[in-house]
Structures are given as structure tokens and as C-alpha cells.
Amino acid sequence: MAILIHNANEVLTLQSTVQGPRRREQMSELGLLENVSILIEENRIMMVAPLEEIKEQFPSLVDNAEVIDALGKIVMPGFVDCHTHLVHGGTREHELNMRLAGKSYMDIMNAGGGIHYTTTKTREASFDELYDKTYEHLNDFLRHGITTVEAKSGYGMNWETELKQLEVANKLQQNHAVDVVSTFMGAHAVPKEYKGNEDAFVKLLIEDMIPKVAKLGLAEFNDVFCEKGVFTPAQSRLILAAGKAYGLTPKIHADEIEPYEGAELAAEMGAISAEHLLVASDEGIEAMAKAGTIAVLLPGTAFFLRAPYARGRLMVDRGVPVAISTDFNPGSSPTISLPFIQNLACMNMGMTMEEVLCATTINAAHAINRGDVVGTLEQGKQADLLILDVPNYKQLQYFYGMNHTDTVIKAGRVVVKGGNLL
Ligand code: NIG
Ligand code: FE
Numbered sequence: 001m002a003i004l005i006h007n008a009n010e011v012l013t014l015q016s017t018v019q020g021p022r023r024r025e026q027m028s029e030l031g032l033l034e035n036v037s038i039l040i041e042e043n044r045i046m047m048v049a050p051l052e053e054i055k056e057q058f059p060s061l062v063d064n065a066e067v068i069d070a071l072g073k074i075v076m077p078g079f080v081d082c083h084t085h086l087v088h089g090g091t092r093e094h095e096l097n098m099r100l101a102g103k104s105y106m107d108i109m110n111a112g113g114g115i116h117y118t119t120t121k122t123r124e125a126s127f128d129e130l131y132d133k134t135y136e137h138l139n140d141f142l143r144h145g146i147t148t149v150e151a152k153s154g155y156g157m158n159w160e161t162e163l164k165q166l167e168v169a170n171k172l173q174q175n176h177a178v179d180v181v182s183t184f185m186g187a188h189a190v191p192k193e194y195k196g197n198e199d200a201f202v203k204l205l206i207e208d209m210i211p212k213v214a215k216l217g218l219a220e221f222n223d224v225f226c227e228k229g230v231f232t233p234a235q236s237r238l239i240l241a242a243g244k245a246y247g248l249t250p251k252i253h254a255d256e257i258e259p260y261e262g263a264e265l266a267a268e269m270g271a272i273s274a275e276h277l278l279v280a281s282d283e284g285i286e287a288m289a290k291a292g293t294i295a296v297l298l299p300g301t302a303f304f305l306r307a308p309y310a311r312g313r314l315m316v317d318r319g320v321p322v323a324i325s326t327d328f329n330p331g332s333s334p335t336i337s338l339p340f341i342q343n344l345a346c347m348n349m350g351m352t353m354e355e356v357l358c359a360t361t362i363n364a365a366h367a368i369n370r371g372d373v374v375g376t377l378e379q380g381k382q383a384d385l386l387i388l389d390v391p392n393y394k395q396l397q398y399f400y401g402m403n404h405t406d407t408v409i410k411a412g413r414v415v416v417k418g419g420n421l422l
Contacts, residue, residue, distance in 0.1 A: 001065065007071040012393055027321075029358070030357060040383040042412050044382065080361060082368045089133075123161045170182060183222070185225075187225060223253060224240060224253065249271075263288050297359075309349050324351075357393065388406060
């Protein structure tokens with residue numbers, strides 16, 4: 001059955017004449033329309049136009065459509081969360097007081113906690129336990145208006161558990177309403193078994209795991225944590241090049257804790273995105289602007305690690321296409337609230353209310369190679385839409401820390417109504 005949404009105060013289509021990721025002032029183009037309705041048929045957007053025009057063009061569809069009244073509310077594309085560590089065992093609330101008392105994230109990890117703790121929990125969890133836990137997380141994402149989520153593996157660091165994580169992500173892509181886009185991140189840390197023998201682990205990734213992931217079609221992207229004490233730029237280069245040779249598009253956790261020329265490496269490797277970038281250098285930012293590398297910024301991580309924020313304002317001004325994401329993971333950003341992350345990007349990275357909406361829709365879609373499918377409201381695109389219970393989009397950042405999601409339509413199906421999952 002067709003769906004007709006009418007009476008909305010504002011419809012943000014995010015449409016623009018720009019093809020590819022948006023930069024500079026293009027990031028402020030919300031394609032804001034008033035007095036328009038939206039017609040959806042099956043999983044596609046059919047038309048965004050004044051009601052009379054839609055009726056004229058599709059009279060019988062309109063006659064038979066389910067009508068949704070968005071009076072006093074706004075309509076926009078579903079949010080895209082383009083960087084998460086979605087599938088993982090356990091939680092790490094015990095680390096919070098340690099960090100508040102002054103222990104650093106890396107100290108905790110080097111002492112066997114952090115990523116290593118979650119790796120143990122993920123190795124121990126059964127497929128079904130991980131699947132059920134992640135299913136609940138996806139429900140939470142959906143209630144907050146997120147309709148597409150990227151999911152990185154990387155809490156296995158052995159084949160058995162990496163495979164389990166990737167298979168959970170792929171099964172959820174089949175079974176859950178949220179679209180799940182899969183990234184292999186075997187290079188998330190050097191597992192304890194390989195301490196002092198790091199190059200052997202790099203070899204295992206390159207010669208064994210990456211070819212298998214590609215052969216089984218379990219991921220589209222290949223990510224590496226390029227960080228002092230984790231993988232060096234030289235090791236990262238080898239890992240990303242190996243993925244590329246097998247058709248996995250490079251992504252990189254770059255310059256998160258210490259400057260390490262990760263942004264430069266992302267530009268050099270033709271990575272689709274460099275992510276984190278809290279301490280990226282001026283040269284790295286320049287190189288990314290030139291190469292068109294998307295900066296995926298994760299202000300929730302700066303907030304939760306009490307670290308300096310990435311220079312989002314500067315990156316936009318220098319012409320880097322910027323996306324924003326939760327980084328949802330049990331250690332450095334245990335939140336699924338992309339709306340709160342938008343608030344942080346405004347208040348602590350100096351991005352405007354318009355830019356953060358672009359950064360969490362169309363630019364985030366481009367960061368996971370879905371820019372042709374989702375991220376805007378236009379004819380032919382997948383019907384992933386939100387009705388948000390605010391009279392204008394500026395209230396999304398003004399009434400902060402809140403979930404304004406009223407209705408979520410995913411691929412043409414109403415999945416959240418009145419804030420509740422159906
Ligand atoms: O993006 N930096 C590496 N990975 C994650 C954190 C993972 C964890 O602490 O479990 C991040 O911040
Ligand atoms: Fe991350």
C-alpha cells in the first residue's frame with residue numbers, strides 16, 4: 001500500500017545539485033520545502049511536491065494511500081550512522097570511575113582492559129547471544145531515527161570470532177528493519193597472543209583473514225586502528241592495501257589519541273573516509289580536502305574520553321566533506337543517540353544546525369557508499385523517512401539531549417509510530 005505524508009510544517013529533502021559528498025556551504029543546503037506532501041509506493045519515494053500536483057500525477061495511488069498527518073512536525077530523511085562497533089559482547093561501565101580518576105583510555109587497554117576486555121567477552125558469547133543483544137541495540141537506533149548503521153568487526157581478532165561478528169551483522173541486515181553495512185576491522189588491536197609479535201598478526205590479517213572475508217562477501221570496507229601502540233602507519237598501509245587488492249574499500253581510525261599522520265595516510269591510500277581525527281594535523285586536513293576523503297567525526301568519543309574535540313569547523317571551512325556518527329562501542333562511546341551526537345557537534349565542534357543534519361544524512365551515506373540509495377528525499381530513493389515532533393528543524397539542536405522521533409518509515413514501511421516500535 002502507498003503512503004502519503006501531508007501537512008508537515010517543514011520537509012527537509014536535503015536535495016542539492018551536487019552529486020557526491022557535500023562540502024563547505026553545500027553542507028547547509030537542506031532543501032527545505034513548506035506546503036509539500038510525500039508519496040511513497042512500496043519501498044520507494046514517488047514524489048515530493050504540493051498535494052495537488054501529486055494527486056494529478058498519481059490519482060489512484062493517492063486515493064488508496066494510507067495517509068499520515070504530520071501537522072506541527074517536520075519530515076526528513078532517516079539518519080545514517082556511518083561508524084559503529086555494533087556487534088560486541090558485554091559492557092565496560094567499570095572503566096568509567098577509573099577514567100574519571102585519571103587513568104587514560106590507553107593505560108586501561110595496555111593493562112589488558114579496554115578493547116581486550118570486550119574481545120574476551122565477544123569471544124565467549126554465543127552467536128545467538130550476540131545476535132539478540134545487537135538486535136536490541138538496533139531497535140534502540142530505530143527509535144532514535146537511525147535507519148542505516150555501519151558495523152565494524154574487531155572484537156575477535158581471531159578468525160572464529162571475527163567471522164561470528166561479521167555473520168551476526170550480515171544476518172541482522174537480512175532480518176532487522178535497520179540496514180546494516182559491514183566493515184571488517186580485524187586490525188582493531190593486536191590481540192594478547194601476538195604481543196611482541198605484531199608483524200605476525202599483520203601477516204595473518206593480510207594473508208589469511210582479509211582474503212577470507214572478501215571471498216565470503218562478509219564486508220565492503222576494511223578499517224584499521226592506526227594509533228601509537230596499536231598499528232603503525234606502515235602496518236596500516238599494508239593492511240589497507242591488502243584489503244584494496246581484495247576489493248575492500250579502505251577506512252581508517254586516524255589521529256584519535258595521538259597525532260600519527262593518519263589523515264595523511266587516508267588521503268594517500270584513497271580511503272573513502274578517515275574517522276575520529278581528534279588530533280589530525282593541518283597538513284592531514286589539507287590532504288583530505290584535496291583527495292576528497294570524508295572526515296567521519298565522532299564527538300561522543302571526545303565527550304566520553306574527555307579529550308579535545310576534532311576541529312570540525314575548520315575541516316568544513318577547508319573543504320573537507322564531513323560526516324558525523326556515534327562511534328557506538330562499549331568503551332569510548334556507549335551511546336546510540338545520534339541526535340545527542342548532533343548536539344555535541346554543534347556545541348563543541350562549532351558546526352551549524354544545518355551542517356550537522358547534512359553530516360548525519362547524505363554525507364554519512366556517502367561515507368558508506370550509500371549516497372545513491374539513502375540520505376535525501378527524492379524520487380526513486382529508498383523511502384527511509386522520519387517525522388520528528390518539532391515545529392522546525394532548529395529545535396532539534398535547541399531542545400538538546402532529547403529524542404524527537406515520532407514516526408520512522410523504513411523502506412516504505414512504518415516501523416516506529418508515536419515514538420514506539422511497531
Ligand atoms: O572508535 N579506537 C578504537 N576503537 C573504538 C573504541 C573501541 C573500544 O574501546 O572498545 C573507537 O574509539
Ligand atoms: Fe571507532
